[in-house]
Amino acid sequence: MSGEMVDVVRLSGELEIARKGEIRDALAAASTGTAVLLDLGEVTYADSIALTELLRFCAEATRNDRPVALVIRTPQFARLVQYAGLAGAFKIFSDAAEAMEYLRERAGGS
């Protein structure tokens, strides 16, 4: 197992219902790797529709034994993710390299 098998999804800006298709497509593309790095470092807001997409994706990946790591940096979005309960359910990092390191360790350990 190596880092090449980690799917990386990078989204940025305000995630809202108008971008639902884009978000879905981005997430759907991340279906081959053994782990998923969801880089939301540049995301400043997500409405409930977008959050639903992210949540369902993370839950599905976890169910399929694909470790998920989220990168979240902006305080507004961090707050949203906090009360949406993501922090308890998924690994969250503020740095993409740390997240990748975590996923590699997970992959190597499994």
Next chain:
Amino acid sequence: MDGILDTEARARNVRRHAPLALTLAFIVLVVALLVAAGFYVRDIVRASFRDAEDIRVARTHVADMLNAQLNEETGMRGYVSAREPILLAPYYVGRRSFPVAAQRVGSDLRRLKVNEALPPLRDAMATNLRWLHEVAVPLILTHGPAPRLELRGKKLVDRIRADGVAIDVDLASRGALVDAGAQRAVFSIGALALASILAVVLAALIFTVQQYRLGERLERERTQSEAERRHSAEARAAYAAEKRIADTLQQAFSERVFPNLPAMSLSATYLPATEESKVGGDWYDALELPAERVLLVIGDVTGHGIDAVIGMNRARQLIIGSALIDADPAALLARANLELVRVKSPLITAACAVVDTRTFAISYAVAGHPPPILLEPGRHAALLEFGALPLGVSAKTTYVTRTTATVPGAMIVLYTDGVIEYARDLEGGEAALMEAIESAADVPRGQAAKAIRDRIFSNSRIADDIAILTARLWEAPATSASPRRIA
């Protein structure tokens, strides 16, 4: 709008009439060409006939000329054989008429432009003169036989006749040319007429095909716009129906009777999203439990419209229903979650709190929902952290009940995300909400929720659904006797 429609109709009319105008213009052009060609051909034919007549006349003039020469010769032969002056009469007639006839032939040839016949004519005239001077006059003056002169005269006369024949042949061949030209003209007018008929038929055919296609297109456009109208009418009707049902359900729960406990005052407010947005799935409940406890629930179904309302009702039934068995907030959420995951419900965020009016303890659990806020007398408002994932995401999600001890006068506020997310600035929204809650500490009973809402949205547009539910605990037993309606 009418103006646009008028313009479109005009444009359509122009498009509809364009093929007709084009075809008509084409037919007019063809007819004009035909008429012009007819005149042209008529002139050609007329000229041919005139030329043919002129050629006929010219040929008689040639014959006249040769006749005159014959007369001259005949008179001369008679005179030479008998030496009788009377026998010279034809000679004199011929001698007078030859130049006249030759002149006429000359003008005929020039008019008809049969220039190739002019040299033979000139030769004939010159030879005639030579014959007169070198043969006729000497023969008249000579007495007795003059065989050498006669032989010379015969040669000259033969030459004149040959010239005459040459002129006649030229005229005849010109006549043949003129005839052929006339024939060609007649033939070409026939061909032109045929071509014109074909052109007109073709134009009519093209016009018909265009009309047919236009008709088809107009029919298609009509059908299409009708379908669009029908479709938009259906969409409007569906939206109206959805909105009506949603509104009815929302109204039904927002006009309910709240528990009325002496040591607690409840207030709530609900505002649907602004008109252009759709109705969402925000809800709240307050249910009296045994032992003077009250269960508070607030939730928000992801999405809008009838699906959201259905999801909302399902979640409410699940939570309220299971509260009759075991009112532990985390257990309520966990049971609802299992069922919502099973039915693949839209995601639902919710917060549950059980408020004990005897002990002033508040137990709560949160599923992906903005945290409840607690305001205690003399203190700043505080967020009651934290929750787990929303309902309907994963059956494995674990919800936890936390309990906090409060004091008389404490107020717990539950709300939906529309209250803090209106500006897409969660931290700013939370700060504004806390400030609004603190400022609502002293409002009359039952007014807190509305006061909070008014304070936050005095300057901000309400984009999403918003719901606020407050519960305040009191030390002294309240005296009101009957249930109150909460608006």
